[in-house]
Amino acid sequence: MSQDAMKKAAGWAALEYVERDSIVGVGTGSTVNHFIDALGTIKDQIQGAVSSSEASTERLKALGIEVFDMNSVSELSVYVDGADEINHQMEMIKGGGAALTREKIVASVAKQFICIADGSKLVDTLGRFPLPVEVIPMARSAVAREIVKMGGDPVYREGCITDNGCQILDVHSWEITEAKALEAQLNNLVGVVTNGLFARRGADVLLLGTPEGVKTVKG
Ligand code: 5RP
Numbered sequence: 001m002s003q004d005a006m007k008k009a010a011g012w013a014a015l016e017y018v019e020r021d022s023i024v025g026v027g028t029g030s031t032v033n034h035f036i037d038a039l040g041t042i043k044d045q046i047q048g049a050v051s052s053s054e055a056s057t058e059r060l061k062a063l064g065i066e067v068f069d070m071n072s073v074s075e076l077s078v079y080v081d082g083a084d085e086i087n088h089q090m091e092m093i094k095g096g097g098a099a100l101t102r103e104k105i106v107a108s109v110a111k112q113f114i115c116i117a118d119g120s121k122l123v124d125t126l127g128r129f130p131l132p133v134e135v136i137p138m139a140r141s142a143v144a145r146e147i148v149k150m151g152g153d154p155v156y157r158e159g160c161i162t163d164n165g166c167q168i169l170d171v172h173s174w175e176i177t178e179a180k181a182l183e184a185q186l187n188n189l190v191g192v193v194t195n196g197l198f199a200r201r202g203a204d205v206l207l208l209g210t211p212e213g214v215k216t217v218k219g
Helices: 003-017 030-040 054-062 100-108 137-149 179-187
Strands: 023-026 048-051 076-081 110-118 131-135 153-156 167-172 192-195 205-210 213-218
Touching: 003 030, 003 076, 003 110, 003 205, 003 213, 023 030, 023 100, 030 054, 030 076, 030 110, 048 054, 048 100, 076 100, 100 110, 100 131, 100 192, 131 137, 137 153, 137 167, 179 192
Parallel strands: 023 048, 023 076, 076 110, 110 205
Antiparallel strands: 131 167, 131 192, 153 167, 205 213
């Protein structure tokens, strides 16, 4: 079974968590694209979506799904998104697609975070996937120097401008054992917009696409 087939199976399985007549929080990425396609099949049964990126907004609108401004929504029943890595504590690294800040904002108002992923994303320890950190452009080098002092190896993601007009440092060589503490520490660096650790607000449900079918893991 291909990795994309496992992503698709996880994406479609998330439909079960969508409440009728609700506004759905929608993440970003190739796995979420399958979820958006699935959402299109029940578009008449939902009010619409709050989106975490311009790319997801475009795909939602192309399917005729209304996209609401986050400022007009106080709470979402579910937020559905992928991950670059997820551990057994349901802590994640996200931001491979550079949408981490808006993803974290939309996730923050959701009652349930449903993570959809193929089996390769489940890890014992976070950090093999480089940790994305979104920075204000003028602070990039200053933040990078602080991260080096913290033991990380930051690499500027050249040519990448986020939907917020910011830049990304991908931090290599970090074996992350205290994800919640590191998430807070990175957020405290002046010039950091967000980091890709989703530990303080991790996933509530993981739908993991595997060759044997979609496995459901609850946090
Ligand atoms: C985008 C993300 C994605 O959820 C993450 O990169 C996983 O992507 P994919 O579903 O394409 O494997 O955090 O910023």
